[in-house]
Amino acid sequence: MFLRVLQPLKPPMIAPDTPSSAARFDATDRRLIDRLHGELPMTERPFADVGRDLALSEDEVLERLRRMLANGTLTRFGPLFQIERAGGQFVLAALEVRAADFERITALVNSLPEVAHNYRREHPLNMWFVVAAESQAAADAALARVARITGLEVFSFPKEREYFVGLRLSAVQAGEAKATDGAD
Amino acid sequence: MALTDFDRELIAATQTGLPLLPRPYEAVGAMLGVSGQQVRERLASMLEEGLIRRIGAVPNHYRLGYVANGMTVWNVDDRLVDRLGERVGALPAVSHCYRRPRRLPQWPYNLFAMVHGRTRGQVELQAQAIRELLGDACSGSDILYSTAILKKTGLRLNPG
Numbered sequence: 647m648f649l650r651v652l653q654p655l656k657p658p659m660i661a662p663d664t665p666s667s668a669a670r671f672d673a674t675d676r677r678l679i680d681r682l683h684g685e686l687p688m689t690e691r692p693f694a695d696v697g698r699d700l701a702l703s704e705d706e707v708l709e710r711l712r713r714m715l716a717n718g719t720l721t722r723f724g725p726l727f728q729i730e731r732a733g734g735q736f737v738l739a740a741l742e743v744r745a746a747d748f749e750r751i752t753a754l755v756n757s758l759p760e761v762a763h764n765y766r767r768e769h770p771l772n773m774w775f776v777v778a779a780e781s782q783a784a785a786d787a788a789l790a791r792v793a794r795i796t797g798l799e800v801f802s803f804p805k806e807r808e809y810f811v812g813l814r815l816s817a818v819q820a821g822e823a824k825a826t827d828g829a830d
Numbered sequence: 831m832a833l834t835d836f837d838r839e840l841i842a843a844t845q846t847g848l849p850l851l852p853r854p855y856e857a858v859g860a861m862l863g864v865s866g867q868q869v870r871e872r873l874a875s876m877l878e879e880g881l882i883r884r885i886g887a888v889p890n891h892y893r894l895g896y897v898a899n900g901m902t903v904w905n906v907d908d909r910l911v912d913r914l915g916e917r918v919g920a921l922p923a924v925s926h927c928y929r930r931p932r933r934l935p936q937w938p939y940n941l942f943a944m945v946h947g948r949t950r951g952q953v954e955l956q957a958q959a960i961r962e963l964l965g966d967a968c969s970g971s972d973i974l975y976s977t978a979i980l981k982k983t984g985l986r987l988n989p990g
Contacts, residue, residue: 671893676894678887679887679889679894682886682887683884683886683887683889684884684886685877685884685885685886686848686885686886688855688870688873688874688885689870690853690855690856690866691852691853692854692855693850693852693854694852704852708850708851708852711850711887712850714887715847715850718890718893719889719890719893719894720887720888720889720890721888721889721890721982722846722847722887722888722983722984723847723848723850723886723887723888724844724845724846724847724848724885725844725845725848725873725876725882725884725885726882726883726884726885726886726888726984727841727845727876727881727882727883727984728880728881728882728883729881731879731880731881732832732833732837732881733832738930738942752980755980755981756980756981759986760986761981762981762982762983762984762986763979763981763982763983763984764979764980764981764982765899765976765978765979765980766976766977766978766980767901767974767975767976767977768974768975768977769972769974770936771936771937771974773980774901774974774976775980775981778984778986801933801936801937803930803931803933803937803942804930804931805928805929805930806928806929806930806931807912807915807928807929808927808928809912809915809916809918809919809927809928809929810916810918810919810920810924810925810926810927811883811925811926811927812925
């Protein structure tokens with residue numbers, strides 16, 4: 647009963663790409679994504695300034711961003727906080743979940759606001775999530791809570807050292823590569 | 831670095847995203863009862879301090895065509911892992927690279943490198959490049975492909 651209250655009917659899942667979703671954005675969208683991988687200008691009208699670089703109006707930039715957020719091409723638009731700099735913690739953790747239990751456990755894990763990301767992966771440890779919390783104590787508490795509500799052993803993998811973090815995937819190049827594939 | 835009350839409010843107001851309005855910083859300022867200028871100044875200093883990594887778009891890799899997402903994991907000699915980790919992180923296909931603890935006996939890997947490609951074949955080619963770079967310092971590896979994004983919201987601080 648308790649579980650039924652917590653558990654949404656379907657965990658939100660973003661399925662891997664299907665051919666049809668490629669049509670939801672065009673070459674201009676790709677250029678806009680690549681431009682906004684960098685920095686949004688810290689100006690009064692940043693979208694107008696970005697638009698000027700790309701020969702788009704401010705309205706067009708905003709409209710494209712709204713559409714790409716609505717259809718899932720973008721998952722978010724805004725500041726990416728690196729909360730470690732203020733004492734916060736991001737901790738990667740994994741669970742071994744039985745296939746028959748996967749949806750239920752997904753709903754339980756995702757119900758924690760501290761769970762920032764969660765991915766299903768092909769491995770006996772098949773659920774990999776990231777806990778983002780304001781302090782080590784809060785991160786530990788969230789991981790302990792996952793163990794308690796799921797009844798599973800939580801394997802935690804706090805980062806001991808960061809060698810590189812950056813997104814170098816180009817939307818433009820991905821589009822060009824796809825176009826090339828099609829021509830082959 | 832301790833967060834001020836204003837910082838916490840600013841994070842809470844923007845962590846789900848900036849308003850898609852012509853003057854987004856002014857819109858955030860209006861929510862918090864400060865000027866857009868104050869919002870911009872604090873965001874700029876947070877960027878400088880590294881408290882903000884960047885302000886921009888977070889794409890869904892799948893939708894961009896990078897449908898193969900492999901978490902490559904490596905068991906690397908502890909004496910060499912830091913030197914080699916820097917070099918693995920510098921490879922163009924690696925988006926994140928960390929040292930993490932092993933969890934023996936189930937998990938012998940201490941170097942994690944996220945690799946993206948349009949196909950698993952591309953991911954495996956990149957993994958091969960990492961394997962060559964690590965050489966004899968590596969005594970085992972695996973690639974964990976993602977098959978579903980179950981959640982991707984990012985940080986959620988309570989406004990306190």
